[in-house]
């Protein structure tokens with residue numbers, strides 16, 4: 237019998253209810269560091285990139301590091317449709333984190349990652365859209381084209397925005413580059429932390445973010 241991930245069934249039921257999605261049969265595999273490097277290398281990532289990764293979602297599969305059960309909820313939100321195969325990694329990671337924060341019920345269920353992304357989602361995007369993370373997640377998880385839906389929502393909040401240009405900036409990653417979750421890792425002999433990777437908020441997305449903040453912010457640039 238395959239050991240299930242931490243609270244896997246409970247999380248799936250909670251996410252399905254909150255985002256109004258059907259996730260079907262979910263496979264969540266617990267792996268060690270070598271196992272993580274192996275599944276990631278099969279998906280095109282290097283060993284170096286696998287370092288510090290605690291959770292990984294590729295297509296329908298979810299992998300979680302044995303020492304990081306707290307990332308299961310995050311990975312299952314990706315699996316429900318909020319992921320970089322469907323929208324910009326920046327938005328996908330920030331929104332996934334924001335949704336996980338709203339859905340968590342105890343400290344074993346979540347640890348914060350992607351601080352910049354989640355800050356933008358919670359402090360800029362969601363207030364301007366007048367939505368909670370779960371509400372936006374429900375719209376995007378069920379959308380055939382989440383980038384378009386989000387571009388339209390942002391444009392409605394800020395009339396005059398070029399929806400097509402914004403949709404392009406919110407587009408998903410190219411194929412073969414799956415979502416993963418990286419924790420902060422303190423490197424031996426170094427003082428810094430390994431930053432969560434975000435493949436660039438595109439120039440226009442940054443502009444859109446600024447636009448969403450409003451004119452008073454623009455003047456300070």
Ligand SMILES: [Zn+2]
Pocket residue numbers: 310314329332415416417418
């Ligand atoms: Zn993630």
